[in-house]
Amino acid sequence: MRSDLPQIYTVLSPALLKYYDISDSIVVIIDVLRATSTIAAALYNGAKEIIPVDSVEECIRIGNESGCIMAGERDGQIAEGLQYGNTPFQYTPEFIKDKTLVLTTTNGTRLLHMALAAKAQSIITGSFCNISAVSDYLLAQNKNIILACSAWKNRVNFEDTLFAGAVINRIKDHFQYNCDSTGIAENLYQLANGNLFDFMKENNASHYHRLMGFGLEADIRYCLTMDNANVLSIYRDGRLIAG
Amino acid sequence: MRSDLPQIYTVLSPALLKYYDISDSIVVIIDVLRATSTIAAALYNGAKEIIPVDSVEECIRIGNESGCIMAGERDGQIAEGLQYGNTPFQYTPEFIKDKTLVLTTTNGTRLLHMALAAKAQSIITGSFCNISAVSDYLLAQNKNIILACSAWKNRVNFEDTLFAGAVINRIKDHFQYNCDSTGIAENLYQLANGNLFDFMKENNASHYHRLMGFGLEADIRYCLTMDNANVLSIYRDGRLIAG
Numbered sequence: 452m453r454s455d456l457p458q459i460y461t462v463l464s465p466a467l468l469k470y471y472d473i474s475d476s477i478v479v480i481i482d483v484l485r486a487t488s489t490i491a492a493a494l495y496n497g498a499k500e501i502i503p504v505d506s507v508e509e510c511i512r513i514g515n516e517s518g519c520i521m522a523g524e525r526d527g528q529i530a531e532g533l534q535y536g537n538t539p540f541q542y543t544p545e546f547i548k549d550k551t552l553v554l555t556t557t558n559g560t561r562l563l564h565m566a567l568a569a570k571a572q573s574i575i576t577g578s579f580c581n582i583s584a585v586s587d588y589l590l591a592q593n594k595n596i597i598l599a600c601s602a603w604k605n606r607v608n609f610e611d612t613l614f615a616g617a618v619i620n621r622i623k624d625h626f627q628y629n630c631d632s633t634g635i636a637e638n639l640y641q642l643a644n645g646n647l648f649d650f651m652k653e654n655n656a657s658h659y660h661r662l663m664g665f666g667l668e669a670d671i672r673y674c675l676t677m678d679n680a681n682v683l684s685i686y687r688d689g690r691l692i693a694g
Numbered sequence: 695m696r697s698d699l700p701q702i703y704t705v706l707s708p709a710l711l712k713y714y715d716i717s718d719s720i721v722v723i724i725d726v727l728r729a730t731s732t733i734a735a736a737l738y739n740g741a742k743e744i745i746p747v748d749s750v751e752e753c754i755r756i757g758n759e760s761g762c763i764m765a766g767e768r769d770g771q772i773a774e775g776l777q778y779g780n781t782p783f784q785y786t787p788e789f790i791k792d793k794t795l796v797l798t799t800t801n802g803t804r805l806l807h808m809a810l811a812a813k814a815q816s817i818i819t820g821s822f823c824n825i826s827a828v829s830d831y832l833l834a835q836n837k838n839i840i841l842a843c844s845a846w847k848n849r850v851n852f853e854d855t856l857f858a859g860a861v862i863n864r865i866k867d868h869f870q871y872n873c874d875s876t877g878i879a880e881n882l883y884q885l886a887n888g889n890l891f892d893f894m895k896e897n898n899a900s901h902y903h904r905l906m907g908f909g910l911e912a913d914i915r916y917c918l919t920m921d922n923a924n925v926l927s928i929y930r931d932g933r934l935i936a937g
Contacts, residue, residue, distance in 0.1 A: 464707075464710060466709050467849070607706055607878065631849070634897040634898070639881060642885055656877065657872055658874075
């Protein structure tokens with residue numbers, strides 16, 4: 452590895468973000484099941500912008516003030532007071548084109564706000580749905596990268612780690628890393644060998660198990676498909692927009 | 695998996711321990727390179743007990759009070775004021791038999807004290823050097839398990855994750871788990887396919903890299919060898935003793 456190349460770090464849980472200096476890095480927020488997949492779908496289908504917020508209350512407040520679409524789930528159900536959930540299938544072009552979506556999620560939004568507070572140089576969101584847009588952007592920028600997994604209540608999960616590994620696998624020749632989490636993620640991705648759904652199933656991944664219990668197999672399959680909503684999602688002034 | 699079996703959780707960094715309830719669990723403290731390997735070596739070679747302490751100052755204080763062997767490193771060197779380092783080769787039977795060792799390490803000792811504070815039901819230490827003793831104990835106890843990796847300044851590392859995976863691989867038929875870190879660790883261990891040293895080398899594991907830089911290849915090889923100091927190391931009243 453050449454020592455003049457920019458660095459890649461992988462942060463497997465939001466609770467670990469503080470142990471990395473992210474101020475000179477692009478931070479990729481990863482919440483594969485399902486926040487960053489739904490964000491990609493909405494932007495790909497023409498949403499004007501997405502405002503990520505931490506709480507249902509703030510979601511309702513912003514939604515009522517501006518008349519935008521209010522969405523978010525808690526425990527797998529549309530949260531009380533909101534109109535729509537966190538499934539990518541909701542955000543068709545007919546539904547979302549030119550609209551503003553205010554979205555509350557737990558793990559992903561909190562991580563994004565942590566990255567902002569830690570003064571990330573820039574923030575994008577990533578999922579398998581827009582992996583090529585993410586990888587191409589990272590290659591073009593040629594800056595240090597933090598692949599930041601949203602995990603589940605700070606517990607490391609398979610799908611976000613797999614996505615980090617997939618990105619590393621695509622871009623590693625143009626970066627250097629001295630980060631075991633980065634190596635672990637890439638090994639895991641290679642082990643899945645292109646069969647992400649089956650790998651999650653065989654390993655009884657906790658989120659696979661949880662979402663199957665809600666009858667959401669189609670959501671899982673969508674969120675594990677490469678480039679089905681291939682648009683860059685970049686954070687600017689409180690909003691995620693198509694880059 | 696049968697739902698009446700005890701649970702296994704894997705905690706990949708000390709910073710994640712607080713997200714798990716450990717009060718009804720056996721906690722296995724893992725610090726493969728090199729604290730828990732050195733502890734296994736010392737107990738296997740007849741040490742009476744090992745007192746793990748956080749700071750060099752406390753190590754010196756206890757050592758001076760009781761006349762025991764004071765050991766510990768900082769940044770790969772014997773810490774100032776101490777007599778011995780953190781290499782398992784130091785603790786031969788001739789040197790350590792019937793003696794008390796007061797040992798200060800950074801990551802492993804801190805994690806052990808965190809597990810104590812969180813009221814772990816019991817605490818043992820584990821490394822490849824005593825993997826059979828650890829696995830046999832866990833099987834015999836038949837209680838919930840937390841495999842707790844010491845990591846490196848809270849950053850997840852290969853070797854502790856690999857050891858967790860090795861233990862899971864041995865005992866999984868007698869436990870259940872709904873913990874992605876457990877699955878990730880076991881997959882990683884299986885991928886290493888018995889060649890732990892080569893796997894660390896090929897992946898340029900950060901600790902491999904660091905210790906090779908100190909000329910400590912023999913230490914790494916020792917610490918990645920199964921059952922070369924196969925004794926149970928259990929924590930009782932402030933001391934680690936052979937179980």
